[in-house]
Amino acid sequence: MNAYREITHNGLWKQNAVLGQMLGLCSLLAISNTAVNAISLGLATILVMGMASLIVSTLRGLIPYEIRIPVFILIIAALVTVVDMAMNAWLHELYLVLGIFIPLIVVNCIVLARVEAFAAKNPPGAAAFDGVMMGIGFVWVIGLLGAIREFVGQGTLFAGIDMVIPGLSAIQVLPEDYPGFLIAILPPGAFFVLGLMIAGRNWLDARANERARQRLLLAGQSSHA
Amino acid sequence: MSDPQDRLPLDDTPPAPGEVQRQPGAMKVSARTATVLLLFTIVFTALMAFTHDMTKPILDASAQAQKLKLIGEVLPPTLYDNDLLADAVTLPATPALGLDEPSLAYRARKGGEPVALVFEACANNGYSGRIGLVLAVLADGRLRAVRVSQHKETPGLGDYIDPKKDKNKSNPWIEQFSGQGYDLALGGHWKVKKDGGRFDARAGATISARAVTNASGKALIWIAERRAALFALPAGTTLQEKTP
Numbered sequence: 001m002n003a004y005r006e007i008t009h010n011g012l013w014k015q016n017a018v019l020g021q022m023l024g025l026c027s028l029l030a031i032s033n034t035a036v037n038a039i040s041l042g043l044a045t046i047l048v049m050g051m052a053s054l055i056v057s058t059l060r061g062l063i064p065y066e067i068r069i070p071v072f073i074l075i076i077a078a079l080v081t082v083v084d085m086a087m088n089a090w091l092h093e094l095y096l097v098l099g100i101f102i103p104l105i106v107v108n109c110i111v112l113a114r115v116e117a118f119a120a121k122n123p124p125g126a127a128a129f130d131g132v133m134m135g136i137g138f139v140w141v142i143g144l145l146g147a148i149r150e151f152v153g154q155g156t157l158f159a160g161i162d163m164v165i166p167g168l169s170a171i172q173v174l175p176e177d178y179p180g181f182l183i184a185i186l187p188p189g190a191f192f193v194l195g196l197m198i199a200g201r202n203w204l205d206a207r208a209n210e211r212a213r214q215r216l217l218l219a220g221q222s223s224h225a
Numbered sequence: 226m227s228d229p230q231d232r233l234p235l236d237d238t239p240p241a242p243g244e245v246q247r248q249p250g251a252m253k254v255s256a257r258t259a260t261v262l263l264l265f266t267i268v269f270t271a272l273m274a275f276t277h278d279m280t281k282p283i284l285d286a287s288a289q290a291q292k293l294k295l296i297g298e299v300l301p302p303t304l305y306d307n308d309l310l311a312d313a314v315t316l317p318a319t320p321a322l323g324l325d326e327p328s329l330a331y332r333a334r335k336g337g338e339p340v341a342l343v344f345e346a347c348a349n350n351g352y353s354g355r356i357g358l359v360l361a362v363l364a365d366g367r368l369r370a371v372r373v374s375q376h377k378e379t380p381g382l383g384d385y386i387d388p389k390k391d392k393n394k395s396n397p398w399i400e401q402f403s404g405q406g407y408d409l410a411l412g413g414h415w416k417v418k419k420d421g422g423r424f425d426a427r428a429g430a431t432i433s434a435r436a437v438t439n440a441s442g443k444a445l446i447w448i449a450e451r452r453a454a455l456f457a458l459p460a461g462t463t464l465q466e467k468t469p
Contacts, residue, residue: 033379033380033381034380034381037380062261063261063265064257064258064261066254066258067258067261067262070262071261071262071265074265074266074269075265075269078269078270078272078273081273081276082272082273082276085273085276085277085280085284086276086280088280088284088287089279089280089283089284089287090280090283092287100377150381153381154381154392159381159392160390182382182429185379185380185381185382186379186382
């Protein structure tokens with residue numbers, strides 16, 4: 001079980017796809033203008049990552065090393081296409097919201113990176129778990145980024161939630177006459193907010209390292225005394 | 226803090242040499258690799274084809290339902306009693322509608338009397354890409370309503386042209402066109418206020434509004450001037466434009 005805990009820690013924080021590895025920034029920056037868009041794309045990404053990792057890991061003995069990348073891309077592209085068509089048919093309302101984002105998952109390099117770095121070398125259970133955990137790591141970052149941009153940009157949270165879950169409505173956080181802060185919604189806003197988030201993560205990590213060092217120093221002193 | 230099994234390999238080092246006992250000919254290796262790739266391609270293409278066949282009937286049905294729903298937004302079903310989708314005429318590719326392909330105009334009637342024409346138009350000068358419109362023009366030449374059927378305008382900025390995304394739910398932006406006569410368009414007032422016209426646009430996002438306004442005005446004139454001819458055509462035929 002220790003391995004699974006490490007996979008979880010890697011996916012959510014240490015090797016977080018966005019904050020740690022800076023992968024998948026293309027779709028991340030494009031879709032994070034509202035919380036609902038961001039989280040919806042993230043959920044579809046989790047689905048594809050879990051399935052791609054599972055399939056690649058299961059077939060890993062059959063894939064010649066030299067052509068692994070084309071085969072991985074083939075598998076991922078086929079999976080995304082299947083998910084795209086299946087959602088269009090059976091989850092049509094959600095598809096209308098997410099439709100244009102789903103093909104973007106193919107070019108999201110997180111999927112390929114995890115398949116290449118982990119799924120191709122590990123058994124199916126661990127691989128699928130890693131895919132899902134990396135996906136969750138992606139979701140919380142893109143969701144937070146989307147929420148911050150939406151809050152600063154138009155003063156709401158979860159605008160458009162009624163398209164995913166009918167009956168719910170957006171939360172108006174700031175007063176109705178909030179003029180909006182356009183740059184937060186436009187692409188540059190995504191870079192600014194993401195930059196701040198990465199800085200925040202680095203600060204937290206640096207603080208944790210500093211504390212660990214001081215604990216070690218203290219432990220060293222007390223053992224001398 | 227590095228775990229080698231979990232890092233992106235930056236170089237393409239092949240597997241340990243012990244695994245390769247004999248060195249088969251390069252041709253043989255290439256042929257085998259190509260075969261494997263071909264097999265993967267066939268299997269996964271078959272998977273996609275299978276899903277496509279499975280979902281196609283559902284997709285066609287939901288596309289049809291979507292169309293009726295969209296038509297219902299510009300023209301409530303209570304206003305007509307004929308089979309709207311069957312009572313259609315083909316319009317030739319018309320620049321005034323922004324379409325470079327033939328499209329369909331549906332004719333709504335009640336008790337045999339003309340009620341309205343429902344047709345598509347397209348605004349080609351939006352902020353990003355084409356904006357698809359569905360319009361209903363009443364038999365007296367007034368615009369019943371216009372709706373955006375598809376667009377890629379900036380979410381949260383220009384997408385208020387779609388009433389579902391409009392923050393002003395009680396009085397959506399696009400409703401200001403409803404009930405306007407085509408004489409307004411002929412008189413040159415079918416423009417956003419910034420261009421000296423009659424219609425509002427939200428500050429900071431005029432381009433999307435201008436595109437919808439101009440395209441719907443042009444389409445309204447074009448259809449309204451031909452409405453008598455369009456209602457007279459037999460269903461399933463194409464409108465023939467007299468070349469000047």
